[in-house]
Amino acid sequence: TQLLEQSPQFLSIQEGENLTVYCNSSSVFSSLQWYRQEPGEGPVLLVTVVTGGEVKKLKRLTFQFGDARKDSSLHITAAQPGDTGLYLCAGARGNQFYFGTGTSLTVIP
Amino acid sequence: KAGVTQTPRYLIKTRGQQVTLSCSPISGHRSVSWYQQTPGQGLQFLFEYFSETQRNKGNFPGRFSGRQFSNSRSEMNVSTLELGDSALYLCASSLALAGGGNEQFFGPGTRLTVL
Numbered sequence: 669t670q671l672l673e674q675s676p677q678f679l680s681i682q683e684g685e686n687l688t689v690y691c692n693s694s695s696v697f698s699s700l701q702w703y704r705q706e707p708g709e710g711p712v713l714l715v716t717v718v719t720g721g722e723v724k725k726l727k728r729l730t731f732q733f734g735d736a737r738k739d740s741s742l743h744i745t746a747a748q749p750g751d752t753g754l755y756l757c758a759g760a761r762g763n764q765f766y767f768g769t770g771t772s773l774t775v776i777p
Numbered sequence: 778k779a780g781v782t783q784t785p786r787y788l789i790k791t792r793g794q795q796v797t798l799s800c801s802p803i804s805g806h807r808s809v810s811w812y813q814q815t816p817g818q819g820l821q822f823l824f825e826y827f828s829e830t831q832r833n834k835g836n837f838p839g840r841f842s843g844r845q846f847s848n849s850r851s852e853m854n855v856s857t858l859e860l861g862d863s864a865l866y867l868c869a870s871s872l873a874l875a876g877g878g879n880e881q882f883f884g885p886g887t888r889l890t891v892l
Contacts, residue, residue: 670819699880701880701881703883708865708886708888709885709886710781710783710867710869710883710884710885710886711820711867711883712883713880713881713882713883716880756820758881760879763808763825763827763832763833763873764822764825764833765810765822765869765881766822767812767819767820767822769819770819770820
Protein backbone atom coordinates (compact mmCIF):
# COMPACT_ATOMS: atom_id res chain seq x y z
CA THR A 669 0.00 0.00 0.00
CA GLN A 670 1.36 3.36 -1.09
CA LEU A 671 1.40 6.00 1.62
CA LEU A 672 1.16 8.84 -0.89
CA GLU A 673 -1.16 8.70 -3.89
CA GLN A 674 -0.65 11.02 -6.80
CA SER A 675 -3.19 11.93 -9.44
CA PRO A 676 -3.43 11.90 -12.28
CA GLN A 677 -0.97 9.14 -13.11
CA PHE A 678 -0.56 10.33 -16.69
CA LEU A 679 -1.22 13.75 -18.20
CA SER A 680 -0.79 14.90 -21.77
CA ILE A 681 -1.56 18.52 -22.54
CA GLN A 682 -0.90 21.19 -25.16
CA GLU A 683 1.69 23.88 -24.65
CA GLY A 684 0.17 26.89 -22.91
CA GLU A 685 -2.42 24.97 -20.90
CA ASN A 686 -2.60 24.93 -17.11
CA LEU A 687 -2.55 21.79 -14.98
CA THR A 688 -2.67 20.62 -11.39
CA VAL A 689 -1.12 17.50 -9.91
CA TYR A 690 -2.32 16.18 -6.55
CA CYS A 691 -0.48 14.29 -3.84
CA ASN A 692 -2.74 12.82 -1.15
CA SER A 693 -2.32 10.82 2.02
CA SER A 694 -4.12 9.97 5.23
CA SER A 695 -0.85 10.46 7.12
CA VAL A 696 0.71 13.65 8.44
CA PHE A 697 4.16 14.64 7.22
CA SER A 698 6.67 17.03 8.75
CA SER A 699 7.55 18.28 5.28
CA LEU A 700 6.86 17.47 1.69
CA GLN A 701 9.11 17.65 -1.33
CA TRP A 702 8.35 17.80 -5.05
CA TYR A 703 10.78 16.41 -7.60
CA ARG A 704 10.94 16.32 -11.39
CA GLN A 705 12.66 13.43 -13.08
CA GLU A 706 13.67 13.04 -16.70
CA PRO A 707 14.16 9.61 -18.31
CA GLY A 708 17.33 7.86 -17.18
CA GLU A 709 18.21 10.57 -14.66
CA GLY A 710 17.73 11.02 -10.93
CA PRO A 711 14.90 13.13 -9.52
CA VAL A 712 15.72 16.81 -9.13
CA LEU A 713 14.36 18.61 -6.08
CA LEU A 714 11.99 21.45 -7.00
CA VAL A 715 10.71 22.61 -3.64
CA THR A 716 10.17 21.73 0.01
CA VAL A 717 7.08 22.84 1.92
CA VAL A 718 7.03 22.61 5.68
CA THR A 719 4.15 24.61 7.17
CA GLY A 720 0.50 23.63 6.82
CA GLY A 721 -1.16 25.91 4.28
CA GLU A 722 2.18 27.04 2.89
CA VAL A 723 2.29 28.19 -0.72
CA LYS A 724 5.54 28.45 -2.67
CA LYS A 725 6.02 29.73 -6.18
CA LEU A 726 8.82 28.80 -8.53
CA LYS A 727 8.32 30.79 -11.75
CA ARG A 728 5.25 29.16 -13.36
CA LEU A 729 5.01 26.43 -10.71
CA THR A 730 2.91 26.89 -7.57
CA PHE A 731 3.16 24.40 -4.72
CA GLN A 732 0.74 24.18 -1.82
CA PHE A 733 0.91 22.14 1.37
CA GLY A 734 -2.44 21.21 2.86
CA ASP A 735 -3.50 22.79 6.16
CA ALA A 736 -3.32 19.41 7.89
CA ARG A 737 0.02 18.57 6.25
CA LYS A 738 -1.44 15.44 4.68
CA ASP A 739 -1.64 16.52 1.06
CA SER A 740 -0.10 18.82 -1.48
CA SER A 741 -0.68 20.15 -4.97
CA LEU A 742 1.48 21.36 -7.81
CA HIS A 743 -0.01 23.80 -10.29
CA ILE A 744 1.75 24.68 -13.53
CA THR A 745 0.65 27.75 -15.46
CA ALA A 746 1.14 27.95 -19.22
CA ALA A 747 2.94 24.62 -19.49
CA GLN A 748 5.92 24.39 -21.80
CA PRO A 749 7.56 21.36 -23.45
CA GLY A 750 10.45 21.73 -21.02
CA ASP A 751 8.05 20.87 -18.19
CA THR A 752 7.74 17.34 -19.55
CA GLY A 753 8.84 14.74 -17.03
CA LEU A 754 7.86 12.57 -14.10
CA TYR A 755 6.73 14.56 -11.09
CA LEU A 756 7.17 12.91 -7.72
CA CYS A 757 6.04 14.02 -4.30
CA ALA A 758 7.77 12.76 -1.16
CA GLY A 759 6.60 13.14 2.41
CA ALA A 760 9.01 13.13 5.34
CA ARG A 761 8.17 11.49 8.65
CA GLY A 762 11.07 11.48 11.06
CA ASN A 763 14.08 10.25 9.16
CA GLN A 764 12.12 8.44 6.48
CA PHE A 765 10.82 9.64 3.14
CA TYR A 766 7.76 8.19 1.44
CA PHE A 767 7.39 8.69 -2.29
CA GLY A 768 4.22 9.12 -4.26
CA THR A 769 3.26 7.01 -7.24
CA GLY A 770 4.35 9.71 -9.68
CA THR A 771 2.66 11.77 -12.41
CA SER A 772 4.03 11.50 -15.92
CA LEU A 773 3.50 14.81 -17.71
CA THR A 774 3.88 15.33 -21.45
CA VAL A 775 3.56 18.83 -22.86
CA ILE A 776 2.96 18.80 -26.60
CA PRO A 777 4.39 21.75 -28.57
CA LYS B 778 29.40 22.06 -4.02
CA ALA B 779 29.43 18.82 -5.98
CA GLY B 780 26.22 16.82 -6.12
CA VAL B 781 25.60 13.17 -5.41
CA THR B 782 27.64 10.94 -7.67
CA GLN B 783 26.96 7.33 -8.55
CA THR B 784 29.14 4.82 -10.32
CA PRO B 785 28.87 3.14 -12.65
CA ARG B 786 26.09 4.82 -14.64
CA TYR B 787 25.30 1.70 -16.63
CA LEU B 788 25.84 -1.95 -15.89
CA ILE B 789 24.93 -5.18 -17.67
CA LYS B 790 25.07 -8.45 -15.76
CA THR B 791 23.74 -11.97 -16.19
CA ARG B 792 21.49 -13.91 -13.88
CA GLY B 793 23.26 -15.34 -10.86
CA GLN B 794 26.03 -12.76 -10.81
CA GLN B 795 26.49 -10.19 -8.10
CA VAL B 796 26.94 -6.45 -8.44
CA THR B 797 28.21 -3.56 -6.33
CA LEU B 798 27.06 0.01 -6.86
CA SER B 799 28.74 3.04 -5.36
CA CYS B 800 27.43 6.37 -4.14
CA SER B 801 29.26 9.47 -2.95
CA PRO B 802 26.97 11.88 -1.10
CA ILE B 803 27.11 15.65 -1.06
CA SER B 804 29.92 16.84 1.20
CA GLY B 805 28.67 17.11 4.76
CA HIS B 806 25.68 14.85 4.22
CA ARG B 807 25.67 11.93 6.63
CA SER B 808 22.58 10.07 5.48
CA VAL B 809 22.53 8.00 2.32
CA SER B 810 19.41 6.23 1.07
CA TRP B 811 19.04 3.77 -1.77
CA TYR B 812 16.00 3.31 -3.97
CA GLN B 813 15.01 0.97 -6.77
CA GLN B 814 12.94 2.44 -9.57
CA THR B 815 11.07 0.39 -12.14
CA PRO B 816 8.26 1.38 -14.51
CA GLY B 817 5.81 -0.94 -12.82
CA GLN B 818 6.61 -0.34 -9.15
CA GLY B 819 7.82 3.24 -9.13
CA LEU B 820 10.34 4.33 -6.53
CA GLN B 821 10.85 1.71 -3.85
CA PHE B 822 12.93 2.34 -0.72
CA LEU B 823 15.76 -0.13 -0.12
CA PHE B 824 17.62 1.14 2.95
CA GLU B 825 19.12 4.16 4.62
CA TYR B 826 22.51 4.52 6.25
CA PHE B 827 23.55 7.11 8.77
CA SER B 828 26.98 7.25 10.38
CA GLU B 829 27.89 3.81 9.01
CA THR B 830 24.76 2.20 10.50
CA GLN B 831 21.71 0.97 8.67
CA ARG B 832 18.93 3.01 10.21
CA ASN B 833 15.94 2.10 8.05
CA LYS B 834 15.20 -0.80 5.74
CA GLY B 835 12.61 -1.39 3.07
CA ASN B 836 10.90 -4.60 2.12
CA PHE B 837 13.53 -6.23 -0.07
CA PRO B 838 15.09 -9.71 0.17
CA GLY B 839 18.41 -10.30 1.87
CA ARG B 840 20.14 -10.43 -1.52
CA PHE B 841 20.14 -6.65 -1.31
CA SER B 842 22.65 -5.27 1.14
CA GLY B 843 24.61 -2.14 1.70
CA ARG B 844 27.16 -0.41 3.82
CA GLN B 845 28.45 3.04 4.55
CA PHE B 846 32.01 4.08 5.14
CA SER B 847 33.40 6.61 7.58
CA ASN B 848 33.53 9.26 4.83
CA SER B 849 29.76 8.71 4.26
CA ARG B 850 30.30 7.05 0.89
CA SER B 851 28.00 4.09 0.47
CA GLU B 852 27.90 0.91 -1.52
CA MET B 853 24.99 -1.32 -2.39
CA ASN B 854 25.38 -4.98 -3.27
CA VAL B 855 22.97 -7.32 -4.97
CA SER B 856 23.85 -10.99 -4.99
CA THR B 857 22.46 -13.80 -7.15
CA LEU B 858 20.95 -11.39 -9.64
CA GLU B 859 17.51 -12.07 -11.07
CA LEU B 860 15.90 -10.69 -14.21
CA GLY B 861 13.52 -8.69 -12.04
CA ASP B 862 16.43 -6.78 -10.52
CA SER B 863 16.77 -4.80 -13.73
CA ALA B 864 16.06 -1.24 -12.68
CA LEU B 865 17.40 2.23 -12.11
CA TYR B 866 19.10 2.31 -8.71
CA LEU B 867 19.09 5.71 -7.13
CA CYS B 868 21.09 7.04 -4.25
CA ALA B 869 20.02 10.09 -2.27
CA SER B 870 21.83 12.00 0.45
CA SER B 871 20.64 14.39 3.13
CA LEU B 872 22.01 16.31 6.08
CA ALA B 873 19.78 14.28 8.42
CA LEU B 874 19.62 16.95 11.09
CA ALA B 875 17.95 16.10 14.39
CA GLY B 876 14.19 16.17 14.09
CA GLY B 877 14.15 14.71 10.59
CA GLY B 878 12.36 16.10 7.58
CA ASN B 879 15.50 17.02 5.72
CA GLU B 880 15.60 17.28 1.97
CA GLN B 881 17.00 14.47 -0.10
CA PHE B 882 19.19 15.09 -3.12
CA PHE B 883 19.51 12.38 -5.71
CA GLY B 884 22.34 11.13 -7.85
CA PRO B 885 21.90 10.35 -11.56
CA GLY B 886 21.36 6.67 -10.84
CA THR B 887 22.87 3.41 -12.04
CA ARG B 888 20.96 1.63 -14.77
CA LEU B 889 21.31 -2.11 -14.12
CA THR B 890 20.28 -4.58 -16.79
CA VAL B 891 20.20 -8.27 -15.93
CA LEU B 892 20.23 -10.65 -18.89
